[in-house]
Amino acid sequence: MIKKHTADTQKRLTLHQPIRAWDPLFAVLFQHADKVQLHVINTVHDLIVRETSADNDTLTLIKAHSSSVTAFVHDGAPGMAKRHENPLEGLPVSTSQSAFLGKGDDIATCPVTGDPVDKKISATFKRKEVFFCRASCVAIVQKVPERYLK
Numbered sequence: 001m002i003k004k005h006t007a008d009t010q011k012r013l014t015l016h017q018p019i020r021a022w023d024p025l026f027a028v029l030f031q032h033a034d035k036v037q038l039h040v041i042n043t044v045h046d047l048i049v050r051e052t053s054a055d056n057d058t059l060t061l062i063k064a065h066s067s068s069v070t071a072f073v074h075d076g077a078p079g080m081a082k083r084h085e086n087p088l089e090g091l092p093v094s095t096s097q098s099a100f101l102g103k104g105d106d107i108a109t110c111p112v113t114g115d116p117v118d119k120k121i122s123a124t125f126k127r128k129e130v131f132f133c134r135a136s137c138v139a140i141v142q143k144v145p146e147r148y149l150k
Contacts, residue, residue, distance in 0.1 A: 002073060003047050010038050022103055022114065025064050025084035032058045060087050077136030081112050102148045106130040111148040112137035125149055 012019060018030035029036075035058040041048040051062040064087045072079035081101055103114030110117050110133035117131035123138045124130070125145050132138050141148045 002069075003042070005069070005072075006038075006040055006047060006049055010040060013038060020114065023083050024086035024089075025061070025068060028086045028088060029061045029065055032061055036062065057088055063087075077112075077134070078140055080137075081140060102150065106149060110134075110137050112140050 011017070013030070013033045013036055016030070016033055018026065018033075020026035021030075032053075032055070035053045035055040037052045039050040039052070041050075051066065053059050053062060064084060068079075068082075068084050071082070075082075102111045104110045104112075104117070106128075108117060108131075109115065111130065113133055115133040117133050119131060121132045121135055121138065122129050123132070123142065125141070126149075130141070130149060132141070
């Protein structure tokens with residue numbers, strides 16, 4: 001999973017195709033995409049990733065991104081739905097357990113991640129078919145649908 005994430009991130013940085021624009025950290029990180037050097041080494045059993053920059057602000061963002069990826073690895077799919085503060089501005093992150101977290105339109109984009117859906121992955125909520133990008137997102141919404149669906 002982390003190998004795919006790294007390859008996708010490398011491609012998006014190069015092509016300036018931001019993801020998670022709703023997340024303050026990711027939004028500002030993609031604004032600094034030209035200042036990020038991403039070096040990836042695939043080993044037999046592992047992946048070594050080195051993100052660097054000559055710009056101090058970008059280094060701060062890289063460190064925050066590294067922490068978010070570490071949390072994602074530990075938390076699995078629920079970690080994808082977490083918001084991360086912009087460390088350059090010190091903006092507070094909402095920690096309300098009742099805050100609405102929906103990202104997509106439930107038809108073309110996943111309500112958990114905002115990514116394009118896989119039309120083979122769906123579930124019914126309040127008599128409405130909702131589509132997701134991956135099965136783990138279905139499980140997230142099943143736990144607290146009101147946080148992701150309108």
